[in-house]
Amino acid sequence: MTLSLTDPAWYPIASSDDLPFRHVYQGQLLGRELAVWRADDGNVNVWENRCLHRGVRLSIGVNEGAELKCQYHGWRYANRSAGCTYIPAHPADAPARRIENRTYPAHEAFGLVWSAATSDRAFAPFPGAETADDWFALRPMPVNAAPEAVIAALGRLAPDDQPAQILPGLAIRLGTTLYFVQPVDAGRAVIRGLLPGQPDDASLALRHHNEALTKLRDRLERAAVRQPAPAPLQPAFDKVSAELSTMPDIAIPRGTTMPVVVKRKWTSADGVVGFELADRDGRHLPTFQPGAHIDVHLPNGLIRQYSITNGPGDLLSYVIAVKQESASKGGSQILVDTVREGDVLAISEPRNNFPLRRDAIRTVLIAGGIGITPLLSMARFLDKSDLNYELHYFTRAGEQVAFRSELEALHGKVVLHTGLPRSEIGSTIATALGPWSFAQHVYVCGPSAMLESVRATAAAQNWPDASIHFEYFKNDKPIDDTSSFDVELARSAMTLHVPAGKTILEVMREAGLTVPSSCEQGACGTCLTGVLEGECDHQDVYLNDSEKRANTAMMTCVSRAKSARLVLDI
Amino acid sequence: MTITLHDFELSGNCYKLRLLMSILKLRYDIVPVDFYPGRQHKSDAFLRLNPFGQLPVLQDDELTLSDSGAILAYLATRYDPTGLWFPTDPAILAQVLRWHAVADDITATSSAARLALGFFYDVDLPKAQAGAHAIFRLMDEHLWFGEREGRDWLCTPAHPTTADIACFPYVMLSEEGGIGRQDYPALRRWTDRVRRVPGFVVMSGIFPAGKALQQA
Numbered sequence: 001m002t003l004s005l006t007d008p009a010w011y012p013i014a015s016s017d018d019l020p021f022r023h024v025y026q027g028q029l030l031g032r033e034l035a036v037w038r039a040d041d042g043n044v045n046v047w048e049n050r051c052l053h054r055g056v057r058l059s060i061g062v063n064e065g066a067e068l069k070c071q072y073h074g075w076r077y078a079n080r081s082a083g084c085t086y087i088p089a090h091p092a093d094a095p096a097r098r099i100e101n102r103t104y105p106a107h108e109a110f111g112l113v114w115s116a117a118t119s120d121r122a123f124a125p126f127p128g129a130e131t132a133d134d135w136f137a138l139r140p141m142p143v144n145a146a147p148e149a150v151i152a153a154l155g156r157l158a159p160d161d162q163p164a165q166i167l168p169g170l171a172i173r174l175g176t177t178l179y180f181v182q183p184v185d186a187g188r189a190v191i192r193g194l195l196p197g198q199p200d201d202a203s204l205a206l207r208h209h210n211e212a213l214t215k216l217r218d219r220l221e222r223a224a225v226r227q228p229a230p231a232p233l234q235p236a237f238d239k240v241s242a243e244l245s246t247m248p249d250i251a252i253p254r255g256t257t258m259p260v261v262v263k264r265k266w267t268s269a270d271g272v273v274g275f276e277l278a279d280r281d282g283r284h285l286p287t288f289q290p291g292a293h294i295d296v297h298l299p300n301g302l303i304r305q306y307s308i309t310n311g312p313g314d315l316l317s318y319v320i321a322v323k324q325e326s327a328s329k330g331g332s333q334i335l336v337d338t339v340r341e342g343d344v345l346a347i348s349e350p351r352n353n354f355p356l357r358r359d360a361i362r363t364v365l366i367a368g369g370i371g372i373t374p375l376l377s378m379a380r381f382l383d384k385s386d387l388n389y390e391l392h393y394f395t396r397a398g399e400q401v402a403f404r405s406e407l408e409a410l411h412g413k414v415v416l417h418t419g420l421p422r423s424e425i426g427s428t429i430a431t432a433l434g435p436w437s438f439a440q441h442v443y444v445c446g447p448s449a450m451l452e453s454v455r456a457t458a459a460a461q462n463w464p465d466a467s468i469h470f471e472y473f474k475n476d477k478p479i480d481d482t483s484s485f486d487v488e489l490a491r492s493a494m495t496l497h498v499p500a501g502k503t504i505l506e507v508m509r510e511a512g513l514t515v516p517s518s519c520e521q522g523a524c525g526t527c528l529t530g531v532l533e534g535e536c537d538h539q540d541v542y543l544n545d546s547e548k549r550a551n552t553a554m555m556t557c558v559s560r561a562k563s564a565r566l567v568l569d570i
Numbered sequence: 571m572t573i574t575l576h577d578f579e580l581s582g583n584c585y586k587l588r589l590l591m592s593i594l595k596l597r598y599d600i601v602p603v604d605f606y607p608g609r610q611h612k613s614d615a616f617l618r619l620n621p622f623g624q625l626p627v628l629q630d631d632e633l634t635l636s637d638s639g640a641i642l643a644y645l646a647t648r649y650d651p652t653g654l655w656f657p658t659d660p661a662i663l664a665q666v667l668r669w670h671a672v673a674d675d676i677t678a679t680s681s682a683a684r685l686a687l688g689f690f691y692d693v694d695l696p697k698a699q700a701g702a703h704a705i706f707r708l709m710d711e712h713l714w715f716g717e718r719e720g721r722d723w724l725c726t727p728a729h730p731t732t733a734d735i736a737c738f739p740y741v742m743l744s745e746e747g748g749i750g751r752q753d754y755p756a757l758r759r760w761t762d763r764v765r766r767v768p769g770f771v772v773m774s775g776i777f778p779a780g781k782a783l784q785q786a
Binding site: 014017018020022023024025026027028033060062063064065071139140142190202203206207210386 | 711714715717718719751752753755758759762777778779780781
């Protein structure tokens with residue numbers, strides 16, 4: 001048999017013992033180098049051993065427990081999805097969220113870690129695997145010889161009256177011992193052995209088999225050097241597709257949703273209800289960045305944004321929290337009242353308007369009430385990476401502290417400010433911030449009054465604008481609707497006049513068009529529309545400055561035109 | 571005390587001393603020696619310090635010392651109040667010295683291959699690489715069985731010794747000599763442990779490992 005680059009068979013590539021806490025194992029299968037690492041949640045990741053940035057080996061990266069960080073350039077990739085979560089040169093919401101490292105299938109069983117060159121075949125245990133529920137892995141023995149020669153030599157170890165039993169996938173059974181030959185490359189292999197059950201004297205058994213395999217290896221290698229070395233396998237690595245590696249076009253209609261099931265609904269604090277949303281088939285959800293939110297499509301047709309509270313690489317479900325407000329416009333209330341565990345909801349892919357820098361010397365997180373949700377995620381990311389941060393969480397009363405146990409699990413400085421009189425909040429914020437110095441950043445999420453207070457206090461203490469980060473879920477800016485102009489709707493072949501006092505959205509609806517919208521105050525992004533011609537008068541808080549300058553998309557609910565005519569892609 | 575290290579930044583042997591002095595929190599001055607391309611270690615002034623013409627040289631007040639292994643033993647004996655880094659128990663001392671000798675073999679193979687590829691030295695490269703692989707195989711086996719027996723380091727004490735420091739740099743720098751460590755998983759795990767020793771410092775090509783298991 002000759003080795004095939006597209007061989008879909010599963011081979012052992014490591015022992016379970018090879019993946020101790022926060023280690024990155026370097027392996028190889030059929031010419032493909034692998035970085036193998038176990039996340040703190042126990043999941044084993046088998047990835048191509050290259051950072052997508054400059055091809056530096058990920059086996060010399062830092063295993064942070066939920067993300068693997070490239071040692072040289074600081075790119076980070078998430079547990080499970082291998083999605084890039086951070087590019088140092090783009091601390092803002094960079095292409096990161098769509099770049100994914102190449103991965104290989106992984107399965108851990110019988111004390112070994114298994115992988116395959118392709119995902120074409122499901123993992124199937126070897127014949128007889130079910131006869132013992134406990135397997136004992138021998139010391140792996142790397143051999144500089146062709147895998148086919150190694151399996152043949154193992155077969156010759158069998159005594160004449162007890163011939164070896166050849167199993168599929170370069171495996172062989174000698175008596176009760178199973179040997180698997182991992183095809184590292186055309187001229188290299190690793191012998192991995194399994195004994196059924198635990199031997200009486202583990203140390204003796206290990207030494208005995210190690211000695212026998214060493215002798216076999218030495219024989220094989222002496223024979224191999226007398227023959228011409230086989231040409232190494234040459235796997236081809238496709239480039240990451242442009243669609244995955246470039247910034248997603250913000251003008252793409254945001255209708256794409258995915259279904260998720262409500263796995264858990266619970267009361268996290270007085271007036272705060274938590275929802276855990278998971279894929280219906282148990283697969284992982286898309287990679288997200290700290291600070292990211294999802295759009296949740298509600299049963300009554302409204303769309304609302306909720307921050308993901310998860311920590312890094314925690315992709316088996318998203319946890320969001322909803323505040324029960326008496327003055328709710330019917331968004332949050334319907335989630336709390338009518339959505340039950342087991343219900344299916346449509347959500348968008350995560351989007352991040354609130355990116356976290358991870359090159360700060362000191363990060364201050366300030367949360368007010370339900371504003372804890374994006375900051376909890378940020379704190380968990382900083383915590384896992386052992387970065388310096390402080391989290392200040394303001395609530396009116398102790399029973400309003402949401403995610404208490406999650407906050408207690410953090411190792412950084414977490415300060416709960418409960419029931420402070422309004423007069424003291426300002427001075428508490430001032431103390432928490434302190435005077436600004438280089439590479440300090442503050443992130444704030446909470447009621448508008450609090451946002452304004454933090455911005456004013458920080459500015460008074462010499463914090464530059466670039467160091468103060470906040471996210472609007474509400475547009476509090478006064479909207480100037482005094483302009484009048486024409487809109488051409490390119491796809492609908494319609495020209496409408498927008499008079500002063502009316503929004504583009506209203507005019508389009510009056511003309512009989514069905515257009516999606518949600519907050520209607522320029523904060524949520526639901527009515528995002530592509531702009532083909534004309535100059536926008538952006539009045540929203542959804543697009544960031546560079547997106548606004550690009551003049552390629554706008555919010556039809558609040559934004560208007562500076563030019564006499566605007567051509568929209570609708 | 572005034573310690574002065576005659577040092578070349580890219581030398582693994584000099585790094586061994588910087589590493590131990592950092593772990594022991596010693597203050598020292600550095601005199602840079604232009605080993606490459608200046609060959610200052612063969613200059614008259616340097617030969618007066620060390621007639622062997624080799625880096626590193628360490629001066630401690632009036633004392634002038636050479637050979638990285640010998641200096642490691644000196645620094646640990648003199649400045650490590652815990653006595654852990656260079657233990658005096660005869661059986662353990664013999665183990666430490668055994669691995670100091672292995673460290674010299676690693677220098678003669680892995681470091682020689684690195685000098686050939688990175689510094690254009692005239693070295694039998696295949697022979698140096700094969701020699702390094704032979705030593706790494708032995709170390710991997712020693713460390714693999716050590717892990718099974720509850721021993722994390724090269725010698726039997728439950729803590730690292732100068733033996734680990736002496737062997738560490740040119741194992742870590744082996745890729746620069748074209749010597750992969752893929753076949754030595756236990757050796758790779760040991761390098762993680764060394765890189766987590768409190769006081770660890772980096773050099774070009776030797777970087778920190780991920781955070782160690784937290785003792786909750």
